[in-house]
Amino acid sequence: MSKILVTGGCGYIGIHTIVDLVQNGYEVISVDNNSRSNISILEGAEKIIGKKIKNYVVDLCNLKETETIFEENKDINGIIHFAAYKAVGESVEKPLMYYENNLGSLVNILKCAEKYAVPNFVFSSSCTVYGNPDAIPVTEETPQKPAESPYGATKQMGEVIVTDAVKSSSLQGILLRYFNPVGAHPSVLIGEIPLGRPANLVPAITQTAIGKLPTMQVWGEDYPTRDGSCVRDYIHVCDIAHAHTLALNLLINKKNKVNPEIFNLGTGDGFTVLEVIKAFEKTSGVKLSYSIGPRRAGDVVAIYANNNKAKTELGWLPAKSLEEMMDSAWKWELTLKNNKTS
Template sequence: MNILLTGGTGYIGSHTAVVLAQAGHDVVLYDNLSNSDRRVVNHLAHITGRPMTFVEGDIRDAELLTRTLRAAGIEAVIHFAGLKAVGESVDKPVEYYANNVQGTISLLQAMQAVSIGTLVFSSSATVYGEPQYLPLDEKHPTSATNPYGRSKLHIEEMLLDVAKSDQRWRIACLRYFNPVGAHDSALIGESPRGIPNNLMPYIAQVAAGQRQALQVFGDDYPTPDGTGVRDYIHVMDLARGHLAALGFLAHHAGWHAVNLGTGHGSSVLEMVRAFEHVSGQSVPYKITPRRPGDVAACYAKADKAARELGWSAQLGLEDMCRSTWKFQRQSESGSSR
């Protein structure tokens, strides 16, 4: 199958490209490189032994998207392209709605123009808002507490309307929990620009001596050690979830929302201890006040993914920490990204 990956050189897109190529699919990467590196294209070719077509373009450029879809004979699209920092979305809501919502509309217009109806959307557990119960299943009420989350939820609702309008549409919204880790080659991984927004790359930079200490936002939550609990999922497990979703859509029309998580949570301090164990390095931290909007715990009920996609997470916390540390060390030596 010929598959277009919007945001294909980004963190999750690049790992998914590996899984798809190794399964025999032909992948086209579409990215504006706003949060990724062109060298990823060569790294992917090295990992998979297969060259990948790369198109530099903005997700809002419906004309370029249409030309790309037609020229490559695309049969399905996996849509990763989107801005994703919660804090930044509060400061730049117009930019987030323009890129995420308007960009998705442009993609849908391009797909309609060339009669492509299979789409896997990179959604997020943020669409659940404040958890009313745990674990979070797909029937949990949706809401959003920030522009980033609202953009994801609005896109999901748009896609539901699109699927209802024409039975030829086959759409899966994959609600990610907390992706971490890197490919075993250490050629691709999470490489944030500037100060990391996510826990794992921040821990890795502290362990490497690039940053003094990790800030732990609150130690008085009603959790076993007082720190926030999240469902961390290895990015390679997540990538395999996209392959499974494509297989599911081949036999199921309509709109489908599916959680991709491990089904259990780990606290910030558990993550710190696991990383110290794997890396052999100390990870100093300091407790600071809670951040507004943070919740005590958030983790998935992943039964639907197992039942309908035939997918479940296989890699544990140590695998996540080990691959992250390997990627961090490779990055320092200048041999990745």
């Protein structure tokens, strides 16, 4: 049984990936400083998998503390690196904080991978690396435009750092560029827990629908799209999580063709913000209170994936429809409310 270190393991995608890894035979340890996550989410994951999850509360920007994880676990066979700040708008306001955290933690975890001879590394990247593309859907070979936000820039730089690191060592790497993860685990025991006002669309929708927020804002109505709002590729978080397990399988079985490999993780369909709102209203039966505001700094106009490479080389197939994504997100929001009132 391979031991895998998941950084940012208490985060939204991290916790779903831990569950998928364990259910596919991996032993998992987690590290998270919980600055942007809730450690209580581990309890839900432990109920799903029926065992405890070993979690280190460590800031990866501290190299000495990070090394203690590897000193105590010298048999780590792979790392999945999620740990990063991820709010586009916040990154525009606080760029230096994003560069320091996202890149400093990545450099430290790669130093440890080299020092402790960890052979496999999966990097959590993003479709933000494409900037505002000239043509969509984007493939892995689509030329990268300047990032529209410091967050996107940290993902572009992160990919360069990982690429240089694997070229100079025996480390094998995969860069997973995913689009917009949404929804929750079907058990409704784990899901997204935004800290403060949500920066992402779907939790903003569900929190408005349930009354946590009085109303929500759609950022921009003058984009050159079907209805004037931005177009994104929304994908269920469990589909994203399983792709990480498949990526590790590929590396461990030495089936990667190049180093590092790059895969887009999206459904291949683009939906506007207003279309997502309508899909939620149809699924939940709740009429949403929203207003149209100005464009938000850092947002690209439209992007969705060509996912053929992930399908053919990873054997990955996203299974959930937009309506299923909205339904699971709404059930998770209702569960959070029930847990709070019970």
